[in-house]
Amino acid sequence: xxxxxxxxxxxxxxxxxxxxxxxxxxxxxxxxxxxxxxxxxxxxxxxxxxxxxxxxxxxxxxxxxxxxxxxxxxxxxxxxxxxxxxxxxxxxxxxxxx
Numbered sequence: 001x002x003x004x005x006x007x008x009x010x011x012x013x014x015x016x017x018x019x020x021x022x023x024x025x026x027x028x029x030x031x032x033x034x035x036x037x038x039x040x041x042x043x044x045x046x047x048x049x050x051x052x053x054x055x056x057x058x059x060x061x062x063x064x065x066x067x068x069x070x071x072x073x074x075x076x077x078x079x080x081x082x083x084x085x086x087x088x089x090x091x092x093x094x095x096x097x098x
Contacts, residue, residue, distance in 0.1 A: 003062045008077035015084040036083040043079045047071035 048069030050056050058072055066073040 004058075004072070004074040005064060008074055008081075011081050012077055015081045018088060019084045032083065032087065036080060039079045039083050040076055043076055044068045044071055047075050 047056075048071050051058075051070040063072040063074055068076065
């Protein structure tokens with residue numbers, strides 16, 4: 001298995017379990033998926049641009065070699081994790097300040 005995939009799976013499990021425990025009860029879930037779709041689209045565009053300009057390269061032995069544009073699929077896990085965890089952590093922080 002690839003290194004990036006293994007690293008991403010751990011964080012995806014953490015984000016997913018936290019999402020299920022905290023946000024799954026909220027009516028804001030649809031908004032989260034709209035934001036996530038926008039962020040994934042932006043990631044596809046800008047990562048493809050960055051990779052196309054040879055600013056970033058990936059070792060083929062460490063990725064699945066599945067791409068969206070020029071971006072390896074593993075790049076999108078960071079976007080998805082951030083889209084899930086940032087609003088949850090923001091909300092939790094706001095609750096603790098009250």
